[in-house]
Structures are given as structure tokens and as C-alpha cells.
Amino acid sequence: MHFNIKNILTSHGFGNKINYQNIYINLYDSIKRAIINRTLDENVKLPPSRVLAQDLEISRSTVIKAYELLVLEKYVLSIPGSGYYIASTKHKKMRHNFKAQPVKGKYPSISKRGNAFRKNIQLISSKSEKGIAFRPGLPPLDIFPVQQWKHLMNDYWRNVRSSQLSYSNTLGLESLRENISNYLKIYRNIDCNSDQIIITTGSLHSLSLLSDALIDKKDEVVIENPTYPHAFNLFDSLKAKICPAHIDEEGIVINKVKCKTPKLVYTTPSNQYPTGIKMSINRRLELLKWASKKNTLIVEDDYDHEFSNWENPISSIFSLDNQERVIYLGTFNKLLHPSIRLGYMIVPHYLIDTITALYEQSSRFVSPSVQETLNAFIEKDYLNKHLRSVIEVSVERKELFLETFNSVFENEIILDSNNTGLHIIGKLKDEIEDKALANYLAKKGVIAHPFSKYFIDGSKKNGLVMGYSSVNSKLIKETIFKMKKAYSEY
Ligand SMILES: Cc1ncc(COP(=O)(O)O)c(C=O)c1O
Numbered sequence: 001m002h003f004n005i006k007n008i009l010t011s012h013g014f015g016n017k018i019n020y021q022n023i024y025i026n027l028y029d030s031i032k033r034a035i036i037n038r039t040l041d042e043n044v045k046l047p048p049s050r051v052l053a054q055d056l057e058i059s060r061s062t063v064i065k066a067y068e069l070l071v072l073e074k075y076v077l078s079i080p081g082s083g084y085y086i087a088s089t090k091h092k093k094m095r096h097n098f099k100a101q102p103v104k105g106k107y108p109s110i111s112k113r114g115n116a117f118r119k120n121i122q123l124i125s126s127k128s129e130k131g132i133a134f135r136p137g138l139p140p141l142d143i144f145p146v147q148q149w150k151h152l153m154n155d156y157w158r159n160v161r162s163s164q165l166s167y168s169n170t171l172g173l174e175s176l177r178e179n180i181s182n183y184l185k186i187y188r189n190i191d192c193n194s195d196q197i198i199i200t201t202g203s204l205h206s207l208s209l210l211s212d213a214l215i216d217k218k219d220e221v222v223i224e225n226p227t228y229p230h231a232f233n234l235f236d237s238l239k240a241k242i243c244p245a246h247i248d249e250e251g252i253v254i255n256k257v258k259c260k261t262p263k264l265v266y267t268t269p270s271n272q273y274p275t276g277i278k279m280s281i282n283r284r285l286e287l288l289k290w291a292s293k294k295n296t297l298i299v300e301d302d303y304d305h306e307f308s309n310w311e312n313p314i315s316s317i318f319s320l321d322n323q324e325r326v327i328y329l330g331t332f333n334k335l336l337h338p339s340i341r342l343g344y345m346i347v348p349h350y351l352i353d354t355i356t357a358l359y360e361q362s363s364r365f366v367s368p369s370v371q372e373t374l375n376a377f378i379e380k381d382y383l384n385k386h387l388r389s390v391i392e393v394s395v396e397r398k399e400l401f402l403e404t405f406n407s408v409f410e411n412e413i414i415l416d417s418n419n420t421g422l423h424i425i426g427k428l429k430d431e432i433e434d435k436a437l438a439n440y441l442a443k444k445g446v447i448a449h450p451f452s453k454y455f456i457d458g459s460k461k462n463g464l465v466m467g468y469s470s471v472n473s474k475l476i477k478e479t480i481f482k483m484k485k486a487y488s489e490y
Contacts, residue, residue, distance in 0.1 A: 031046075113237045132447070143386075145382065152377055152380075171198045180330075195352070208234055221241070227454060265287065270309055271420055275419075302329060413464065415427075438450040
């Protein structure tokens with residue numbers, strides 16, 4: 001490590017000539033203090049003696065003497081040919097006491113928006129969840145072509161020019177936006193100019209930018225009920241007036257929504273989240289007509305269109321619209337993996353300037369190295385190939401999940417197998433409270449989200465939302481058996 005620890009040493013007494021006759025003792029003592037209170041943590045490599053001597057303007061032999069004293073007292077390890085490292089936990093107890101404790105003091109208050117997010121984190125928190133079986137919303141992570149991605153990423157870094165390391169275009173790389181536009185033409189019959197496409201880190205980021213651009217306190221926002229809790233929380237944090245829209249077997253029932261002048265409707269028509277209902281073509285047209293009459297925008301969150309439209313594709317609302325009334329949200333976080341953090345939105349022309357200004361002055365842009373790698377991934381046709389594999393594996397896993405679950409649970413939990421996305425909802429008997437059951441199952445090592453948490457008014461339904469596609473066959477079976485055992489003991 002060649003980092004400069006001068007600041008750390010000074011704040012731990014180095015240079016305090018009054019109390020020290022020997023510089024090496026002063027140095028030894030300040031490093032020791034920094035170790036004890038964990039400013040210099042376990043396994044950290046200390047700067048080479050030559051480098052530290054230069055930084056502190058002292059002789060190298062002084063540094064070596066201090067280091068050797070620390071080695072003698074086992075605060076530091078000397079590894080021949082490698083260097084000096086902070087030793088592990090000899091003084092664990094002592095160090096623990098020094099670990100930064102929250103200070104009780106008077107501080108500025110948290111904003112109303114900050115508090116709104118804090119309040120709602122309970123609804124979405126999955127901190128305690130261990131493993132992936134059956135966490136909803138994950139694609140088959142185990143078949144992501146890591147090697148291909150790595151090669152493309154390496155290519156990028158091998159050929160990178162220093163100019164590419166500078167600030168990049170806020171809206172995203174031109175070539176990627178062009179490729180996304182072609183991709184959407186094929187898969188969603190979407191015709192748009194690439195200048196309407198804005199690259200983001202995902203659907204939630206897109207939603208955050210556009211809600212900041214559009215929503216003021218008390219503005220009406222129509223949201224499907226049940227819905228994606230993160231979307232609800234975002235609008236709630238802006239103090240929007242939320243108008244829930246009922247869902248029936250054809251999708252959103254827009255004509256019954258009680259609102260006056262809604263600014264936008266948030267909908268997931270390909271695969272209603274989380275019910276899995278696909279919005280009928282009539283309802284799509286009805287929604288567009290309603291939006292035109294009310295002068296409202298529609299946010300079409302097509303988060304998993306690759307899965308839900310594979311067998312029975314249906315036109316996106318965006319492609320049916322001729323008034324630039326639809327904002328289309330797409331993401332690669334579902335098809336590839338959530339940690340890739342890459343998505344996009346297509347916005348009406350009148351919003352481009354505002355969203356660009358907001359984006360530029362808040363989160364800037366998505367890392368060009370990731371954008372370029374995805375671009376190459378698309379151009380080499382790896383994306384289409386991967387999509388086919390993902391569909392194949394997901395179908396296999398869904399069949400296995402349904403078959404195993406139904407034979408193990410018989411009719412105790414009834415699965416709704418119509419969901420074309422990445423999860424399935426199991427209907428519970430009325431007397432079983434889904435939140436309590438989900439908590440219990442989590443303790444037994446099985447993840448299943450309570451259906452009721454997705455509802456935004458009192459009309460809650462009991463059920464378990466379970467994702468199967470990221471789970472391999474062996475684990476699907478094992479987890480269903482584990483779940484059955486836990487359920488029987490519940
Ligand atoms: C309805 C819905 N939209 C979008 C997303 C994806 O968001 P992101 O692209 O930010 O990961 C999810 C993820 O679970 C979702 O459930």
C-alpha cells in the first residue's frame with residue numbers, strides 16, 4: 001500500500017515532540033494508537049518504510065525501528081518479500097471499545113422525504129433474507145455468461161482512450177441507444193428515435209427521475225393495486241395523492257378510478273406486478289383514451305417483457321399510442337442480473353430537456369464501461385442467445401416447481417400457474433396470515449414474500465409470492481420439502 005497515512009499518524013500523536021525524545025517511539029506509538037482504535041484495521045498493509053520515511057521526512061531506519069517494535073509486540077506482521085501488515089484481533093476487546101460509537105447530540109432534522117423513505121423501508125426490506133430460494137424477481141443468475149462478459153469488459157479496458165475516462169453523455173452512449181431502439185423494434189414493435197431513449201441504472205432509477213420531473217405535493221398519481229412497492233414508496237415520498245386502480249382478469253380497471261386531474265398512471269401491463277395478469281388489448285386502448293381525455297401520462301413499466309411476451313406477445317401501450325403520452329421503462333437488470341444496473345426509458349419529446357437537466361445535476365450518467373460492454377454484448381448477438389437460454393431454463397424450472405409443489409402441498413397452498421413472469425403466487429387459506437407465515441418460513445431458511453405487502457389500500461389478499469427461476473432443480477426440490485416441513489409445524 002502506498003497510501004499516505006500522515007494524516008492518521010498526526011491525529012494519533014505523531015509530531016508531538018514535547019512528549020517524545022525519540023522520533024521512532026513517537027511513530028511507533030501513533031501507529032499503535034491508530035491500530036487500537038481501528039483507524040488502521042486488521043490486514044491493512046502499511047506503506048513501505050521508504051515511502052513512509054519520504055512522506056514524514058524522517059530517515060528510513062527510524063521507520064524500520066518503529067515497525068520492528070510493533071512486530072515485536074505483535075501489532076504488526078512482517079511478511080518477507082511482501083511488507084508489514086496490521087495483525088488480526090490481538091487486541092480485539094480493546095479495539096471494540098474504540099469502535100466508533102454513535103454520538104448522542106443535536107443534529108439537523110431529517111427531511112420529510114427522508115422520513116417517508118425510512119418509514120416505508122419496512123415494506124421492502126429483505127435484509128434478513130439468506131439465499132435465493134424462493135426470492136421473487138430474480139432471473140437464472142447461474143447461467144449468466146460471465147466469461148463472455150469478462151472478455152468484452154477486458155476488450156473495453158484494453159482499447160480505452162483517455163478521453164473515454166472523462167465525463168460522459170448524460171443520456172447514454174449513442175451506439176447503445178441505437179441498439180436498444182432496434183432491440184425494442186423487434187421485441188416490442190416500438191418505433192422511437194434513439195434521442196428519446198435515456199440510459200439509467202434501471203427501472204427504479206428511471207421512475208425516480210421522471211417522478212422528480214413531474215410530481216409535486218398533492219398531485220394525483222394512479223397506481224395499480226396491488227403494485228410494485230418501490231414505485232408506491234417513491235410517489236408516497238413526494239407526497240403525491242395516490243389513487244389506487246383495481247385489477248381484474250383483463251388488467252387495470254381505469255374507468256372506476258376515483259381522481260380528478262391525475263398526472264400519471266403507473267402500470268405493468270405485460271405482467272401485472274405481482275399478480276401476473278396480462279392487460280388485454282381493449283384495456284390498453286381504453287387506458288390510452290382515458291389518459292388522453294384526462295391529459296395524463298402513462299408510465300408503462302415493461303420490466304420483464306422478455307419473459308412475459310415470449311409465448312403470447314401483445315403490443316406495448318407505447319406502440320399503440322400516437323399522442324406521445326406514454327413513458328416506457330425497460331431494464332436489463334431482470335434479463336441479465338440485478339447487479340448489472342442498466343436500464344432505460346423512452347420519454348416524450350417534451351420531457352427530454354427536463355429529465356436531462358435533472359439527471360445531469362443529480363446522478364450524472366451510467367458508467368460507460370458497463371454501457372460499452374452491454375453494447376458489444378448486443379452486437380455480438382450474445383443477448384439474444386442468452387435470452388433463449390434464460391427462457392428455456394425458466395420454463396424447465398417453472399414446470400419442476402409446479403409439479404413438485406403441487407404434489408408436496410396437494411391443495412394446502414394453491415398455485416396460480418398463469419403468471420408468465422419470474423414468480424408464482426400461492427393462495428393461502430383465509431385463516432393463515434401471510435406476513436406471519438413468511439416471517440416464520442424465513443427463519444426456517446425459505447424465502448417467500450407475503451402477497452398482502454403489495455396492496456396499497458385495505459383490500460389485502462393472503463398469499464405467498466415465490467420466485468423459482470434463479471433456483472436450480474436440486475434446490476427447488478430441497479426447498480419445497482423444507483417449506484412443507486415448516487408449514488406443517490406452523
Ligand atoms: C415491477 C418492477 N419494475 C421494475 C423492477 C426492476 O427494477 P430495476 O431495473 O431498478 O432493478 C422490478 C424489480 O423487482 C419490478 O418488480
